[in-house]
Amino acid sequence: MTGGGGAGSPGQVEGSACEHCLRRGMLIGLLAARIADELGSARRNPSAVLALDDERLVAALAGADKRHEAQRFLATFEAAEAEARVLAAGATAVCRHSIFYPTRLLQLPDPPAVLFTKGQVERGFATLARGSAVALVGSRQASPYALDMARELGHGLAAAGITVVSGLALGVDASSHVGALEASGFPVAVLGAGPDVVYPRANVRLHERIEAKGLLISELPPGQRPFRWSFPARNRIMAGLCEATIVVEAAEGSGSLITTDFAQDLGRVVGAVPGPGGWARARGSNALLRSGAAVITRTEDVLDELSGIGVRRKVHDEEDDEGSPAEGGGSEHAVLDALTSGGGVDAACQATGLGAAEVRALLARMEDSGCLHRDVLGGYARGSP
Amino acid sequence: MGPRAGGGPDPGHAATRRQLDLAEVRGQPDAKRALEIAAAGGHNLLMVGPPGAGKTMLARRMPGILPPPSFSEALDITRVHSVAGLGGGALATERPFRSPHHTISPQGLVGGGARPRPGEVTLAHRGVLFLDELPEFSRPALEALRQPLEDGRVDIVRGQQSVSFPARAVLVAACNPCPCGKAASACRCGELDRARYQRRLSGPLLDRIDMVCQVSAPPAAQLVDGRNPAAESSSGVRRRVIAARAAQAARLEGQTAACNGEMDTATARRHVRVGKGSRRRLIRSLESGALSGRGHDRVLRLARTIADLGGRERVVEADLDEALGYRLVSPELVAV
Numbered sequence: 043m044t045g046g047g048g049a050g051s052p053g054q055v056e057g058s059a060c061e062h063c064l065r066r067g068m069l070i071g072l073l074a075a076r077i078a079d080e081l082g083s084a085r086r087n088p089s090a091v092l093a094l095d096d097e098r099l100v101a102a103l104a105g106a107d108k109r110h111e112a113q114r115f116l117a118t119f120e121a122a123e124a125e126a127r128v129l130a131a132g133a134t135a136v137c138r139h140s141i142f143y144p145t146r147l148l149q150l151p152d153p154p155a156v157l158f159t160k161g162q163v164e165r166g167f168a169t170l171a172r173g174s175a176v177a178l179v180g181s182r183q184a185s186p187y188a189l190d191m192a193r194e195l196g197h198g199l200a201a202a203g204i205t206v207v208s209g210l211a212l213g214v215d216a217s218s219h220v221g222a223l224e225a226s227g228f229p230v231a232v233l234g235a236g237p238d239v240v241y242p243r244a245n246v247r248l249h250e251r252i253e254a255k256g257l258l259i260s261e262l263p264p265g266q267r268p269f270r271w272s273f274p275a276r277n278r279i280m281a282g283l284c285e286a287t288i289v290v291e292a293a294e295g296s297g298s299l300i301t302t303d304f305a306q307d308l309g310r311v312v313g314a315v316p317g318p319g320g321w322a323r324a325r326g327s328n329a330l331l332r333s334g335a336a337v338i339t340r341t342e343d344v345l346d347e348l349s350g351i352g353v354r355r356k357v358h359d360e361e362d363d364e365g366s367p368a369e370g371g372g373s374e375h376a377v378l379d380a381l382t383s384g385g386g387v388d389a390a391c392q393a394t395g396l397g398a399a400e401v402r403a404l405l406a407r408m409e410d411s412g413c414l415h416r417d418v419l420g421g422y423a424r425g426s427p
Numbered sequence: 428m429g430p431r432a433g434g435g436p437d438p439g440h441a442a443t444r445r446q447l448d449l450a451e452v453r454g455q456p457d458a459k460r461a462l463e464i465a466a467a468g469g470h471n472l473l474m475v476g477p478p479g480a481g482k483t484m485l486a487r488r489m490p491g492i493l494p495p496p497s498f499s500e501a502l503d504i505t506r507v508h509s510v511a512g513l514g515g516g517a518l519a520t521e522r523p524f525r526s527p528h529h530t531i532s533p534q535g536l537v538g539g540g541a542r543p544r545p546g547e548v549t550l551a552h553r554g555v556l557f558l559d560e561l562p563e564f565s566r567p568a569l570e571a572l573r574q575p576l577e578d579g580r581v582d583i584v585r586g587q588q589s590v591s592f593p594a595r596a597v598l599v600a601a602c603n604p605c606p607c608g609k610a611a612s613a614c615r616c617g618e619l620d621r622a623r624y625q626r627r628l629s630g631p632l633l634d635r636i637d638m639v640c641q642v643s644a645p646p647a648a649q650l651v652d653g654r655n656p657a658a659e660s661s662s663g664v665r666r667r668v669i670a671a672r673a674a675q676a677a678r679l680e681g682q683t684a685a686c687n688g689e690m691d692t693a694t695a696r697r698h699v700r701v702g703k704g705s706r707r708r709l710i711r712s713l714e715s716g717a718l719s720g721r722g723h724d725r726v727l728r729l730a731r732t733i734a735d736l737g738g739r740e741r742v743v744e745a746d747l748d749e750a751l752g753y754r755l756v757s758p759e760l761v762a763v
Binding site for chain 2: 181182185212293323385388389397400402403404405
């Protein structure tokens, strides 16, 4: 099966998608809206549909009018033309017959025929082939605690040389990518839209940064908008790419749990960051822990899961300490602890035994040194905004 | 129309009520300290905390820690209230505390009507205007409040004639930390909901607010136990406030401003001298964008009041630090 562009030679990713696979990838793009209609309430798991071969897919999905169009598309497909379209979007298509295609992904029952990618494509696939990759997932509407944890894990894993994979959504996803970028890691984002489509718009800067420093991957061709089904489909790719999937925070029925379902089916490691008991928005992740997922409270916990306890350690520990509170008595630590456990200034007063005036002054100094920041309403959180 | 007509009992008129004492409020060290500073310098305060934490309770105790009105202030208050038909004509002995509901119209808040009548901000003249649930007030109402708070008076123009009402009040506002207002453990508001809620506040009124403090729900055990350890009474706080105001009055003699909160930029820069270390700190904050030009003036005025409360003629670095701790950060889009 090596028509059209043919599999590329090593070091040359351009055009490493064969005609058949490229046609399949484009067909998915063509039928994306129909898939959405067809899946209806079953949109949580599009695998059954995506596993069909081209002809059956067309037969199953397209109504009379669309079937005609789809069949004409299959019959008249021109690989060169499709390649030109992909190239024009600045993207690269890599099919499952290419030597670049991540082998871990092939273990999926329905691996995407083609990955449309943007960014540091060559380095990206080399990194995914060689090294460990961990998916950090969680809710878009995440708590400040979860955002902190996502960023810390993203940072720590990237510093330990592990590729951090996430979905470039708001909340946990974005924080995970930011953490990885801060550690000068190689961020990989798997998208629910075409690789050149920024979704959601709020992530436009992050999208650009990942394209510059990492890899954007999608099953949908360039220009394709996201559909509800394309997010669970994206989740199966994340689970497939990674040795472990860590849920940072998820409510019941959260999309992140779809990712862990896929990971579990593949026999990969599933972990979760414990959330406070009784928190509705951590109920999904806490339920995972109850059913036996690994308890993740820091980067080392993930490393232990991947390579055995204590085998690997974070490499850039010194760097982590840089942003820590300035020296000076331990009151800072008590204040930080009080704030991170959800208390306010009053809790910090109680914890340190200092008066409100002293605590306010101390908070301002800590903010100045960058270990705290504040929202519009004066609420404090760790780190810089 | 906001003000109630006629001479019936009016819940907003403090003289008819028992004096409320700060000692009755458990815990809340941060909010109490902030109230004291706000009273001492006439600074506008925003209290942020979950429902039931005691924001209204604290705000109601503000008049009790402000200095008692001077004779001429008492006349001012009485005059305004008799125009509005409140107070029964007796000379006011207490500063007013007004807390209009958030459904109030712009006219109700700042005054107006065919025969111009004073609004809530005028009825709060020389006292406290409390806006609970600040984000729930209509935008036009908050916009209307902006100028009176800046100038200390309201000008109402009606055809040929214009009327001017005094409106020099300390603004105390309150809101929830997030839209749902639930405790942290039950809250499911996301980043975006919170950002949206905070943005709603940002424009019109936040730049009239000088300081923000937190009000936390007191631990249940503290509520059940009758004890209220070491809570200071209003009269003790009031003594410090009076001393701080006296220091300001002496410093600002001959100026239009009567207290630190009323100083304009030039006055503030002339009268608030900071040390070398503090100066460096301010420059750094300005350069990094953590502090805006307006925020800088506000921090200076606040630091001056904190030093006045401490009986210091010079503003020391700790005063500045504390002032910076209460400042508002400018709202921005969610950072990713």
